[in-house]
């Protein structure tokens with residue numbers, strides 16, 4: 030069977046950010062709690078001129094070109110902070126990116142897990158439609174509220190991928206283990222624009238699911254940690270991934286342990302500077318690993334632990350392909366490094382200006398340098414503009 034996987038991948042986050050040290054001082058906490066205890070340094074701040082759709086358009090725009098435009102026949106949009114209870118966010122993307130009309134478009138939801146469901150669905154779809162390509166987007170704004178326990182684990186951004194046969198970046202292995210269970214560790218009722226979480230319980234479930242899946246995966250495929258070059262994790266805050274990795278580290282091979290820990294540092298580097306982006310989080314970590322690690326080679330196996338509250342988890346494997354270090358990773362670094370750091374006061378004003386229940390509003394889009402922006406609402410219809 031031909032190999033199917035990730036051919037292109039890109040990340041977008043808006044131009045504003047907040048230092049976690051300053052947030053800690055404003056909240057009268059020891060900064061080390063945020064920097065070390067949670068493993069977060071900078072948090073993406075989402076202006077009211079960006080939402081899950083505009084961020085997705087900005088991420089996907091860079092991986093669509095004249096070679097793949099007409100081959101994309103399926104858009105899968107994974108989000109848990111979507112803007113419409115009926116219409117798929119992907120249909121807006123189709124128009125904004127001038128994609129042709131003969132495309133199926135769907136939105137997927139299962140908290141932070143949905144993008145992984147999208148990857149596995151795309152893989153199965155492409156095995157039957159080998160000439161086609163799939164555009165998969167994971168786009169979210171993690172929003173818990175000012176002065177809440179979840180505030181430190183906010184953030185936002187969008188990861189877009191093209192999946193196809195004979196991909197450049199990584200092939201998706203058949204080896205996978207998944208589990209789901211109806212639990213209330215994190216949820217967002219229809220009437221609320223902020224998430225509710227039973228925070229400590231959610232971290233417990235995250236780790237228990239990983240422990241279970243890792244054990245079952247190793248048993249079923251007769252593999253162990255030495256079969257993996259790197260392990261990446263959903264990172265609502267990066268210390269949680271480290272806790273999960275420690276459950277799998279070898280106890281009898283210090284060199285391998287050190288190598289896995291070093292690669293984990295590469296994999297969490299950019300997540301430390303963004304915060305949580307829900308569905309896209311584990312795939313930002315993949316980009317961070319590929320961009321920042323210098324000891325990866327084609328065919329290396331990477332283990333991926335995807336977790337979505339509510340709850341669902343999957344551990345699966347990818348193998349790096351020949352061209353996994355992509356040119357656009359440099360532009361991603363530049364975008365992250367060049368953001369404007371704002372004060373806690375400005376962050377709070379921006380947080381409170383997010384459009385939630387308005388029926389008509391025109392936003393000031395001039396201050397937002399992104400190519401695609403959310404311009405407001407007219408007659409209850411969301412308006413998007415291209416700069």
Ligand code: CAA
Nearest residue numbers: 059061062065066067178179182226228229231232265338
């Ligand atoms: N120096 C160093 N470390 C310190 C410290 C200091 N001065 N002070 C505290 N710490 C450490 C604590 O020991 C703790 O680490 P350990 O768990 O390793 O002991 C860490 O900092 C955090 O401290 P607390 O547990 O006291 O922090 P908190 O009560 O503020 O809650 C949280 C943290 C539960 C993650 C909260 O931010 C939250 O509810 N977040 C939202 C829910 C979430 O992200 N859950 C993750 C799993 S669910 C999921 O993955 C889906 C999703 O994306 C939401």
